[in-house]
């Protein structure tokens with residue numbers, strides 16, 4: 001990525017601002033001098049393009065400044081001069097290589113899980129990326145991965161997000177080492193690293209998310225409720241803009257990780273290899289006989305043979321609903337097809353709620369896995 005790339009969102013925003021009335025232009029100029037961004041839109045209100053712009057612009061500038069402060073010893077001197085401040089915005093943008101360093105640090109943390117769960121933080125990190133993106137509402141254009149509002153109360157305390165403090169704390173360690181990255185970029189890059197490092201497909205990704213403020217946190221109830229059926233899935237994922245095929249493709253992520261009694265109330269893993277991305281979730285849905293678990297907990301299914309695997313009611317719906325079942329069968333029959341569709345749907349998921357002009361590059365990057373980077377170095 002060239003240095004110019006980081007300037008693009010700013011330029012796009014300023015271009016849009018040029019078409020605004022004088023009062024607004026004044027605000028833009030203020031932001032360019034690093035004043036506090038004006039207050040954000042109310043969470044559920046239709047996003048006003050100006051308000052979004054103020055925050056986006058302020059945060060992009062703040063991000064650039066943060067990076068500058070991080071990477072330059074002369075930062076304080078630079079701030080004394082307007083001319084040098086211009087330099088902040090133009091010459092110090094993080095490069096693709098900088099983001100690869102962040103990716104590699106996340107990859108290290110994923111593996112450094114000791115006795116935690118199945119020996120990997122990958123699944124919970126992926127879940128953080130998904131829950132921070134899956135709040136998107138295409139009609140009001142609120143929610144999504146842009147502002148990383150799960151950092152704030154009450155979103156961090158929403159029932160659906162129980163346990164994600166573990167992933168957020170891990171990501172905080174990375175943020176301390178790379179303070180210039182926005183939380184939204186960090187968390188979604190974490191999701192990409194989790195999928196790729198657990199042997200999944202490449203997920204194209206690009207930076208550009210900005211840190212939002214508490215008032216932008218999304219209301220409870222936007223994420224799926226595992227006790228529900230097909231209509232609920234279509235409502236929730238339809239609100240994000242996804243169709244049946246994409247709902248099924250995304251659900252295949254449940255090959256990974258497990259349910260925790262103290263987080264969701266459900267218990268157990270979906271597959272025998274919960275730290276490797278495979279199409280086993282779909283194969284098991286068709287190949288095993290699933291029976292309702294007899295226990296004191298919420299309604300979930302278990303495989304009749306070993307009673308060690310589980311399915312949520314929303315997982316089982318994928319083989320009950322005719323339209324969902326058609327796609328689930330295709331993915332059970334072809335891991336290649338699922339990898340292709342999963343990668344595409346996840347890349348879309350992670351960009352929900354991010355205005356296109358905020359991205360620093362028109363084409364998402366493909367980041368090599370840590371192993372591939374090692375191979376490249378050898379050659």
Ligand code: HEM
Nearest residue numbers: 123124127130224225226250253257258259260263264314
């Ligand atoms: C289809 C609707 C979905 C429902 C109802 C659902 C529900 C759940 C529930 C109840 C858990 C267990 C949480 C816990 O107790 O720790 C879970 C875990 C998980 N979910 Fe989903 N989920 C859905 C879709 C997705 C999607 C789209 C993804 C990613 C693309 C995903 C990725 C994960 C992962 C990786 C875990 C394991 C987390 C861990 O091991 O800590 N889920 N999900």
